[in-house]
Amino acid sequence: MTSDVWLPFAADEIDGLPEGFNYHFWEGAESYPADPADCDFHVVPYLKGPEVAVRPLAAMTKVRVVQTLSAGIDHVLPGLGDLHAGVRLCNAKGVHEASTAELALALTLASLRGIPRFVHGQDKQEWREGFYPALADKSVLIVGYGSIGAAIEDRLTPFECARVARVARSARTTARGPVHPLADLPELLPAADVVILSTPLTDDTRGLADAAFLSRMKDGALLVNVARGPVVDTPALLAELESGRLRAALDVTDPEPLPAGHPLWHAPGLLITPHVGGSTSAFLPRAKRLLVAQLTRFAAGEPLHNVVLTTD
Template sequence: MNDRAHAKSSAPQVWLPIPAEEIGGLPDSLDYRFWNGEEDFPADPAAVEFYVVPYMQPAETTARPLSRMARLRVVQTLSAGVDHVTPYLPQLPPGVRLCNARGVHEASTAELALTLVLASLRGVPDFVRGQDAEEWRPAFYPALADRTVLIVGYGSIGAAIEDRLTPFECDVVRVARTARDTPRGPVHGLSELPELLAAADVVILSTPLTDATRGLAGADFLSRLKDGALLVNVARGQVVDTKALLAELETGRIRAALDVTDPEPLPAGHPLWHAPGVLISPHVGGPTSAFFPRAKRLLRSQLRRFAAGEPLDNVVTTT
């Protein structure tokens, strides 16, 4: 083995779901291997020190090498949520940093949230059905202007959603895990949510899935919504109690626009498909043309920091 090959083989190994040459600008001091969830591993997982989790692959696929990664130091997701990784953290050595993709999905997810709000309020699904049936279906629809929009989960994605709501002349109310003040106004704590729901015309869920938010939009939450309210979920399907949501939807009292569902993918024959007042998109908040430039920028920055021994961004937890 020549000196250069030996140096490369002894360099910290990084598994990437995007070929290193497509990212560009990565440190030469690291050994890059491409793996996007294929059956065969590109090398022995025991040598991996920095693992970038394949995007939009099943959790059981992306977790498959984790228990064998004895030298692992960093797990980097390309999603804002890390709930698909956290169940496997006990398999990892101590000191592994789990980092999320804050900064990658804000634009795409916020765009979709606004799209779902406008499409639902202005009756776009019915227009599409009318076009398919060659029927002209005029009606009077609610506008977003003058409405109160409650954003539940006011992190970077929630703030990006407010950015896009600002020109629409609506009032925005913000809720996060803990209360705080921002230049735009107060962020209410999650404990205040029950009192805030009744005034909301639109409720947008953009919260991470945690023990505190699992089933958050349950029967009590939904019963507090005013008649005609619209629930939009761009968070995780399990933030909403599907059974409770179906019960409310069947009355026609509220409507929903869901980019995520529980279960997911939503199977054929599930009652959510045909529940009244529901618009469903197939978990497409993140995968747009905006994804790759931002994902590559994040990986370039994180790997430069890792190679230099500098603190990483977006650290969610350490094992």
């Protein structure tokens, strides 16, 4: 019997998809392209929010794989309880590393070198010369050293940083040096000029950058968040920004999207981008390659890549 596969792209736009599947296009529309009960492999629409991500799951009574196109899986977790046992949830490791690491570096450089101030100066036709901080000779702390964290360090390497420290859920050793556990953060934060958050959103990382975390950062340090908005305690960050003690650059916020009138919009020392870490020209070719690889393995009965969990 032919298996149904739901894709957020038209199948004829993806070269190399294996034959033998019924491919259906669904990008989050109110109506479904087929009966969800017949779906075997579901690719979650990208950047459509949690409501769309979980909407069809309860009706997918025979689904065997749920594939996200994001590195994080927090948007689908609320719907996993509706799935039967044995469903594999896969993330998009390998798709977003290049784009997200680029933006992490861009936010860091723009904030340090005063780019927002220059843009505002250009709007007012003002020549805002002076000395500004450089990334060279700075100490950088990467919190969340998975594939994206490692890609960020790849891009930091040519910038002559004095030191790069790495933190993840548990300690390990890499070719570049040790990765510290989260428990070491109180000792590492005071030495960092730049703290880059690239950790997934979990119970352990929700509110990780709280008042205590931020208070241990050195005066004048920069916080860069390309992880998820709730990793940072927004009121605690606002207090530090308004005091002028810290600066920040956020690609993600809590709440998100950031509503008009929210105090973050006008907080001093803050650069905001609208959750565009993975939304670049690099996304589509990498996402399509991932889907071809996963579906080819699925068709052949081979183990899938990027399995984050299996429902029970």
